[in-house]
Amino acid sequence: MFGHEVIYFSHLPMFDVPHNYQVLLEVGLDDDVREAIRAHRHAFPEEPYDTFDPVPFPMAELDPAESGPKRTSLTGNIFCGHFERRAKGKRPLAPDVEVRIERIVRFTKLDVNAHATGDGTLEYLCFGHGGRLYLAHAISRWPSFDQVLEVHAVPGTATNQMGEPLPDDAETMDKFFREHFTTADPYDIGGRSDDPDHRLTSREVADGSFFGTAPPSGFHGFNVKLEAEREVYLEVGELAGPMH
Structure with a gap:
């Protein structure tokens, strides 16, 4: 908790x-x-x-x-x-x-028979409101890891999928991050393998994408940098695979 x-x-x-x-x-x-x-x-x-x-x-x-x-x-x-x-x-x-x-x-x-093939990319679940934002590692196939991070959006880094700055001002985007993520949205970090060695760490800035989340300006998906303030939880061993 x-x-x-x-x-x-x-x-x-x-x-x-x-x-x-x-x-x-x-x-x-x-x-x-x-x-x-x-x-x-x-x-x-x-x-x-x-x-x-x-x-x-x-x-x-x-x-x-x-x-x-x-x-x-x-x-x-x-x-x-x-x-x-x-x-x-x-x-x-x-x-x-x-x-x-x-x-x-x-x-x-979770599908207990779903074994990782090594081609997965690092994905997190973004959620939170009331001024706090979190990322939980999206678990799908074993071996995997369980991780929760407290994060914040880096001001001025939100762009559309073409890399162009969003027309939303800083105040609008801040309100969006405070109010939108009451349920978890996928946040994809391209170019990083889905394994514990490539996970986000405290004070690291991730450059990722919300492919299925519309910002206030209505674009289909957007990119934004999220900075990890601290790691709340990490567990690797219990997700190495089925124990039977």
Whole structure:
């Protein structure tokens, strides 16, 4: 879990049933839980996040397709750091928490038989609002990696697909990035392989494209540079492939 005013959950995926889902949620927490998270002194610098250990439930209940999702809340414990690695014998930061599911930002079922062929290009999922923007690595085939970055758009770098500056002014584009990405849009970084060694890193500036996203001026897709402010989460080993 991560975020500031807006809180997000990112499911910890694997290429094994029943964990073969990439899911991003915008969630709601009661004020006392928010205060407990905000006030605690984080004990694990290498894991600058908290995790939520839910009462087990079928992931398919979060599928927004058709009349979904069927599930509107989750119950569980919040732990400092990675709960599977840190929670043994530890008291939760916030026990028996009820979490409201405000929005399904992304829901993808992973094909456990989809093996990478080495020709994939690096793609992220861009989401956020309320002044914060994030990239999550788009997971499709194994081996892969799970990564979340906090980013911002570099002012003055938005162009159409021909490389020409967009007619939208800086204020319009800033508002667009603050309000548009309530659900995740693909952000493609051409010329980079889809593997952990070529991932974005903190303070790096990516030169990528939103091929399917229309800017305020109405062009079909646009290019923009995104700068990674910090890496929120990274996991490689659990996405190396099926364990069976």
